[in-house]
Amino acid sequence: MELYVPILILAVLAAGFAIFSVGIAPFTGPARWNRAKLDAYECGIEPTPQPVGGGRFPLKYMITAMLFIVFDIEIIFLYPWAVAFDQLGLFGLVEMVLFIVTVLVAYAYVWRRRGLDWD
Amino acid sequence: MISAPTIEYLEIAPLLLVFGAAIIGVLVEAFAPRHLRSAFHIPLTLLAIAGAFVLTVLLAVDKTRTVAVMGALAIDGTTLFLWGTILVLAFISVLLMNDEGQFVAQAAAVPGSAEEQEAVLEGQAQTEVYPLALFAIGGMLIFPASNDLLMLFVALEVMSLPLYLLCGLARRRRLLSQEAAVKYFLLGAFSSGFLLYGIAMLYGYAGSLDLAKISAALGTVSGMDPLLVLGTALLGVGMLFKIGAAPFQAWKPDVYQGAPTPVTALMASGTLVAAFGALLRVFWVALGNLDWDWSPILWGVAILTMVIGVILAITQTDIKRMLAYSSIAHAGFLLTAFVATGGPEQNRVALSSILFYLAAYGVTTVGAFAVVTMVRDTGGEAGHLSRWAGLGKRSPILAGVFAFFLLAFAGIPLTSGFLGKYAVFQAAVAGGATPLVIVGVVTSAIAAFFYARVIVLMFFSEPAADGPVIAAPTVGTALVVALAATVTVVLGVLPQPMLDLAGAAARSLFVY
């Protein structure tokens, strides 16, 4: 636990600075009211009204996020194996190669189904 | 110092075969051209399940009784019996799946859109159902065998996630199917959350996730009873959801109705068997010494389940929903023997009765759903009961077989259902749960009412003018119906071999 205390100190420092900056931002600058400043910027034209929840966005972003989760979990499994590799020896290598091959099967499926293509 | 674990490959060979075939199925999906995919999948899936069954039989003949994979799996008599049952049920469910008209052309196409029409015209088929089913079956195999709460959870998810997806892949009435999938997913995710929380509590109480160590901790650890009680309760919620016991039964009717019927058959048989096996293992092995505490609650759950199952089934007008409620009622009947714990001999009797009931009921259920797939309307399967009127006049054999299945559900003598109920109720009485048995008999009588109503509808009513047709069954479906009918009869007339098998499986009770 003592290892994390310096991180906490730095976190407090950084957070303090960031919140301070963001907090005084309205006060350090001028505040000249102009109705156009209240709207979202859309290259100078009238902004399109957005639905309340933020509107819809293309599904491919969610697919990318899901795939990121899958491969991130694979990485989480690779890290302890890499660190303990010398102790696990050949057994560990074969097991991990099988694991990587299994994930690669899923990867091949996603690739062929055009899940990795960004239109 | 980390050392390489020991893995008993032979003992887990059925699992490896099923999962290996599932992975090869995914590869087939990725690389095979569209017209060849089914040709690869069907033999692969069926051979894998059959091969796993053969391996299970070999293990059973070998009298394997061991805790495998560093204590993660328990391969004992009960496990092997359940594996054999699940694999047989999986085999006949997959035989139902190969009727290509059941599954959606392109699952990602919005229902009613131009892409959907295009996909149907092109003759596309979502053949991923086969590897998905194999993954679900693999999960069903691990679920009752898990000796460790973490393995239990992983197996639950591996079993459930493909099923969530499979529920949404019906070809006709796609919106209903997608709704069923979403409902199953949301409720299943919630119950998994409860299960996980319960596991955490039990870990906090016992200091270990291993079932044997939890059982040992029941005697030694003191002063942390709230954790234990809360953990047991939450764990119970998660597991009772899976078998569809009240008050967690709300998903069953919607999911059974919306899912494509082969998937419903798989769920109604395989998931029930696997979930019950896991419930047995967790509550009898880990929390067995706590039975004075959880038994009364489960009495209430059993009564509620039986009553809700039969009473709500009376009002149903859709055949699949009616069968879903009847499945809820049967889960209640099973629970009567589940709560009847006592000494080791009593436990053995109860366990063997539950195993026999599971096997008998599973096969009958798959047969019933197989018949349901065959009764078709212009818009797909004829679900509404009014469409089933007069079926006996149009195709007497089919109606006769279905009537036979319904009688088996009701527990009429000469069917496997009767002997299953008899065994279960006998074990319950011996275990001191006579009030439960009384409720069970009364609800069985009520259930007989709505089963008989369907039989009367089929045989003694006039068929509708534009009534449904009986689709010419594929070889698979015909085989399934024939097999189910045969097994129901055989187990009803000559149950002794099966009873002996269940008894032998239960004799070692559980390996720790």
Added chain:
Amino acid sequence: MTTMLAGPIGPSLADFGKDPWWISLIKAVFIFVFLMLGVLFGVWTERKLISRMQNRYGPNRAGKFGLLQSVADGLKMGLKEDLMPRTVDRVVFFLAPVIIAVPAFLAFSIVPFGPMVSMFGVQTPLQLTDLPVAVLFVLAMASMGVYGIVLAGWGSRSPYALLGGLRSSAQVISYEIAMALSLVAVFLFAGTLSTSEIVNAQAAGGTWEIGGLSIPLPSWYVVMLFPSFLIYVVTMLGETNRVPFDLPEGEGELVGGFHTEYSSSLKFAMFMLAEYVNMFTVSALAITMFFGGWQAPWPISLWDGANTGWWPMLWFFGKLVIAFCFFVWVRASLPRVRYDQLMALGWKLLIPISLAWIVLVATVRALRLEGGDRTLVMAMLGVIVVVIGVLYYAFDTSRERKKKDQQAQVREEFARLRNEPTAGGFPVPPLDLPHYHGVSSRPAVTRADSKEVTSEAKV
């Protein structure tokens, strides 16, 4: 780069966690000030270096050599009006710059600056702290920063901002996988995730016995694990949204991306700060993982005192400056990559190559560890190589065939259009009208002369 003897080894993991709180405070303040000054100098360096590479002077008005340019920029951003449009989600809009800035700073906390020194009478390592899972901490902080991007885009409630935020974050998480994979080989060699131990592990290289000679191997991982290093460099550029992967924030694309709605006030300054601090963090991580951390490069390491005391901080700063200049150099030289090409690179090229390299490295290491059973491992490797080759060949030919089919289809379509202009239902004006070509007295072009533009313009 090589050190034959085991040089003065730096602190190990056990040396951490023993600092009194005021030492930690001094180190934290130092890191904070270092990063802020680094950003200021970084902005100046970037602008000057890019301009010199582009044959111009760059900012030279504010102060001598334009050194006060960053200060002027900072003051400008502070004194600008801070807008909060009516439609934004206020809490998220306010918090997004904080969420993106704080993890960027925190990721720097485990970077080793030097070995044990005596600071105000206390023996302490020149590193804020070290964890058994230090590198995982850095990756976690990088992932937390992605929250800031997405929330900034989402909170702005403007279509451009939302899409820009999503694109930016999709790019960052795609490259994060490849980055994490490229580091697995480093952990295989070092046997630990702790940064100080990784630096120690690069102190002494092994020897390569060949032909009776024992050749000393360079100990820095950049040599032994060069493919990992290359992959890391590419992902470094992708993670920080820098050229050639800066489409989400490129001027002219999606306006300003996720920070469109943030008028150039201090909130916007936070985003810029976070971007530069991220650049420093990934550079520092590259230096620690691949370039031996604070250890002196070869000619200097021959001098015994090079790796003791406060000197290593100088070597570390030098390497950091070189890494930063590399970023700037890439920005000056390379064009921007299109977004789908970027995603294809991250998903379809970097991940398989990383995985294949990890398996190769692990296999070679396993071969070296256990003398026996090489045949099994070699057989496995052989099978994998053959399978990959077969798959690649099969898909290469099918891809070629598909491309040829597509080209034939396009050719056929153009031929059809040439013969019958209204094929396909396109509204084609009558082609026999007299054409007016402006002031020059060129005659009207008739149909026979008119050139068509085809897909294969044979010029």
